[in-house]
Amino acid sequence: MVKTIYAITAAVLVTALFVSAVAWVVLRPAPSANVVEIYHWWTSGGEAKAINALVDVFKTKYPDVAVIQSPVAGGAGYVFQAVIKPLVLAGEAPDAFQMHAGYEGKPYFDGGYLDSITNLWKDEGWEPVIPKVVRDMVTFDGNYYAVPVNIHRVNVVWYNKQVLTSNGIDPTTLTTWDALFAACSKLKAAGVASPIALGDSGAWTDTHVLEQIIASEGIDFYQNWVNGKVTSATDSKLLDALTKFKTYLSYVNTDHSALTWDQAIAKVITGEAAFSVMGDWANGEFLVANKVYGTDYGTFAAPGTEGMYGLCIDCFQHPKGVKHPDNSLNWLKVVGSKEGQDAFNPIKGSISARTDSDTTKYGLYQKAAIADFKAATHMYPSVTHGSGAPTTFTAKLNDIMSAFVMNKDVSAAATALTDATKAASADYTTVWSL
Ligand code: GAL
Numbered sequence: 001m002v003k004t005i006y007a008i009t010a011a012v013l014v015t016a017l018f019v020s021a022v023a024w025v026v027l028r029p030a031p032s033a034n035v036v037e038i039y040h041w042w043t044s045g046g047e048a049k050a051i052n053a054l055v056d057v058f059k060t061k062y063p064d065v066a067v068i069q070s071p072v073a074g075g076a077g078y079v080f081q082a083v084i085k086p087l088v089l090a091g092e093a094p095d096a097f098q099m100h101a102g103y104e105g106k107p108y109f110d111g112g113y114l115d116s117i118t119n120l121w122k123d124e125g126w127e128p129v130i131p132k133v134v135r136d137m138v139t140f141d142g143n144y145y146a147v148p149v150n151i152h153r154v155n156v157v158w159y160n161k162q163v164l165t166s167n168g169i170d171p172t173t174l175t176t177w178d179a180l181f182a183a184c185s186k187l188k189a190a191g192v193a194s195p196i197a198l199g200d201s202g203a204w205t206d207t208h209v210l211e212q213i214i215a216s217e218g219i220d221f222y223q224n225w226v227n228g229k230v231t232s233a234t235d236s237k238l239l240d241a242l243t244k245f246k247t248y249l250s251y252v253n254t255d256h257s258a259l260t261w262d263q264a265i266a267k268v269i270t271g272e273a274a275f276s277v278m279g280d281w282a283n284g285e286f287l288v289a290n291k292v293y294g295t296d297y298g299t300f301a302a303p304g305t306e307g308m309y310g311l312c313i314d315c316f317q318h319p320k321g322v323k324h325p326d327n328s329l330n331w332l333k334v335v336g337s338k339e340g341q342d343a344f345n346p347i348k349g350s351i352s353a354r355t356d357s358d359t360t361k362y363g364l365y366q367k368a369a370i371a372d373f374k375a376a377t378h379m380y381p382s383v384t385h386g387s388g389a390p391t392t393f394t395a396k397l398n399d400i401m402s403a404f405v406m407n408k409d410v411s412a413a414a415t416a417l418t419d420a421t422k423a424a425s426a427d428y429t430t431v432w433s434l
Contacts, residue, residue, distance in 0.1 A: 036327035037068040038316070039087075040098035041080040044262040046284020050348035054149070057343045058334045065327050070094065075261045076204040076385055078398065088113050093319035095328035096335075101137035101148055101313035102387025103394075103430065108317075109140040115318045116143040120329060126336050129354045133379055137387060138315055146315035147336040150350035153369055154279040154310035154382045155212045155302040158265065158286075161295065163192065163274040177216065177244050177303045180275070184251040187274055194253035197273035199264030201257060203398035206405050207384045209248060209277045213241045216304025219378040219434050226381060226388040228428030233415040242410040248277075249405060257405075268297070277302055279312055279385070283349030283365050293364040301372075309376035312385035313353065380434050390427035396420040 036058075042051045048071070055067045072080040077098065084097050088108060099105050108114050121127060121144045127135065130148065138146040157180070159171055164183075167190050174180045184195040200206050215222045217237040224230050230238055253259075253267065265285045267273040276282070286297050293299075301308070316335050322328050334340040341352040342361045351362070351370050359370060381387035383394060400420065404413040 033066070034064055034324075034327070035066045035068050036096070036324055036331050037070060037094040038096045038098075038331060039070045039072065039080070039084055039094045041072050041074055041077045042098070043071045043073040044075070044260075044281075044285060045288040046262075046347060046349060047281060049288060050284060050344050053347055054334065054340055054344040057337075057340045058331060061334060062327070062330055065330070075202050076208075078202040078204050088319060091321060093322055095322045095324050096316040096318065096331050099146060099315050099317060100382075100386030101134065101146065101311075101315050102381050103390050104386030105138070105146055105315070105317065106140065106429075107391055108319075109145055113320055114145045115320050116145060117147065117318050117329075117332065118143045120144075120147075120318075120332060124333060124336055126354075129338075129356045131353075131355060133311070134313060134353055137311075137313060137381065146317040147332045148313045148315045148353035149335045149341060150314050150345050150348060151353050151373065152279045152281060152312040152314070152348075152350040152385075153372070154208065154312050154385065155215055155305040155308060156278065156280050156282070156299050157302055158268050158276050158278055158282050159298055159300075160268050160271045160274055161298050163187070163271050167192075167274075169274075171298060171300050174300060175303055175306060177213070177247070180303050181247055181251070184275070188251070192274060194251065194267075194272075195274045196248060196251040196253075197264040197267035197276040198249075198252040198256040199259030199261045200402075200405065201260055203402040203405070204384055205261050205264070205278070206245075206401040207397050208279070208382075210241060210245045210401060211382060211384050212277055212302035212305060212310065213244050213248075214238075215308055215310060215380055216244075216302060217241055219308065219380065222380050223432055223434045226383060226430075226432045226434075228389070228393075228421050228425055231418050231422050233411065233418045235414070235418070238414050238417065239410055242404070242413050245404075246408050246410060249408070279382075280349040280365070280369060283363075284347060287347065287349070287363070299365060299368075307375070307377040309373055309379045310382055311379055311387065312382045313387065314350075378434050381432065388432070390424050390429070392427045393420050393424040 042048055072083050134148050138144055164171055167187055169183045187195040214225055221237045262285050264276055265282045268276050269289050291297050318328050338354055341354055342358050345352050346362050351366055383389045400416040
């Protein structure tokens with residue numbers, strides 16, 4: 001009896017193994033399967049909708065190629081960076097991955113992990129239609145190594161129009177941090193518990209706000225900062241910026257550390273909060289919530305940065321030795337194309353990286369952003385979003401800011417920031433002239 005049970009069990013197991021093996025052979029993707037695999041961190045409502053629109057353009061052009069999206073949640077790529085680096089270093093890079101322009105690509109270039117795509121740039125005719133400021137940020141040693149899909153503006157304050165109107169606050173008067181903070185005090189007195197929305201479960205959002213305050217200290221100061229020249233912990237502008245950020249924090253929601261950036265923006269959308277400093281990917285969230293720019297919500301430049309355009313530029317590249325090199329290049333063609341960019345950016349909140357975009361496809365916020373970009377007196381590369389400073393510096397930034405949000409110690413943060421700059425001094429190889 002026992003023997004029979006063993007025999008039946010063994011037969012069942014062998015059959016199951018056989019069926020699984022056949023299923024694996026039949027169903028597994030062939031190594032040469034016609035796919036393109038792309039990694040990115042676009043998982044919020046607006047972000048996911050935008051990348052899907054770009055993928056749709058690719059699918060209409062290359063219907064035989066299956067697109068595998070591998071999204072890694074976490075705004076600004078703060079989780080993504082830890083996932084992608086080991087893959088690239090192990091020779092397992094996907095066919096293309098999201099990357100910021102500027103310094104973020106440098107370790108990959110230095111390590112020889114990227115192929116030059118200068119020929120693609122020439123063949124696709126991108127040079128004449130992509131502004132020099134953007135081209136320079138995807139160039140290493142005179143060759144192109146990435147394709148920009150957009151230009152995001154980082155120095156933007158988003159506000160709920162109804163909350164301001166019903167409290168008699170005119171957003172056009174909020175041109176200094178003091179004026180913004182006075183408006184916050186007024187709102188608090190009127191019962192708005194947390195006038196500013198913050199979601200810093202990924203500490204990059206703290207760094208993001210500090211960065212715009214640093215820009216408001218003047219373009220010369222910002223330039224010094226990204227050139228690695230702010231090295232004194234008693235620098236009056238650095239201390240002033242941190243002090244202003246401390247005041248900013250006194251108006252934010254108590255649950256900030258549990259929230260993501262888009263959950264914070266949701267508070268502005270619903271009117272629970274009045275303001276939030278965030279890049280214009282926030283526009284994508286207002287749009288998916290069916291809010292109307294100028295009616296439900298509005299924006300103004302972060303106080304003191306009027307006329308400046310803080311740049312965050314998303315790119316893709318052609319890693320060396322990818323599994324589907326032709327599909328990788330075809331993906332880049334769509335990323336850099338007018339059609340691809342005009343499908344992606346109106347949803348994403350950014351403007352096209354191309355000067356020949358069809359502006360009729362863009363909403364009111366972006367039409368204003370296109371005009372502001374053209375009229376900008378200064379453009380500055382975001383440090384929070386990978387472009388402005390070496391990765392050896394930015395790798396420490398979020399930890400420093402997390403500590404600051406906890407202890408509010410201005411002098412300790414100034415020391416930590418300037419120490420990080422000094423430790424990375426050899427890596428400040430780009431000389432920014434803003
Ligand atoms: C930025 C990225 C944007 C946006 C944002 C929030 O770093 O460049 O495309 O998605 O993070 O995730």
